[in-house]
Amino acid sequence: MVRLRKSLAGVRIDYRKVDELSEICRLLIEANQLKTSMRQLYPDYKGVAERMHRFPGPEIKPAVYIRAFSMPSLLKEMRSGIQVITREDIRWQLCSIKSIALLPNTLLFEEAAKQGAGECIMVRDGLITEATHSNVMAVKKGAMHTHPIRLYTFRHY
Secondary structure (H helix, E strand, O other): HHHHHHHHHOOOOOOOOOHHHHHHHHHHHHHHHOOEEEEEEEEEEEEEEOOOOOOOOOOOEEEEEEEEEEOOOHHHHHHHOOOOEEEEEOEEEOOOOOOOOOOHHHHHHHHHHOOOOOOOEEOOOOOOOOEOOOOOOOEEEEEEOOOOOOOOOOOOO
C-alpha cells in the first residue's frame, strides 16, 4: 500500500480510498476462489476524460479496476532458480515510441525468452533496479538484499 500511494502521487492521481482496497482484494480472492492457489491482483487506476496531452483536472474522479486471477505455482523455480539475462534499464528512454509504459519491460522480457531465459534483470548505472516482471532479491551471509525503495519527491502543481 505504501508503494501504491507513492505511485498514485507520482502520476498525480488523488485517490483517497487506498485503505479500502485491502478488503476489496480479499473479497475478490474469495469470490474467484483463489485462496489456495497462486494469485495476482492487478489494480488499474484511471479517470474518464477526453484524450489530451495534459491532465484533465481535479474534477476527473479516478476509476479503479482490479483483476484477480490464478497464476501457475512458481515454487519449483523459486527453489531451484531460473536462467536470466541482464540488460541496461531502458524504461523511460523510448519516448519516440507511442505506446504503454510497460513496453520496455515487454521488449526486454521478449529478448530474454528468445535466449531461453525466464527473466531479464535491468541494470542502471551499474546497479540492479528490478526485473521485467519481478523484484530481484539475493541472500548474502544469511541476509536478504534488494534494491532500495526509491523515495521520490513530487512537486504539486
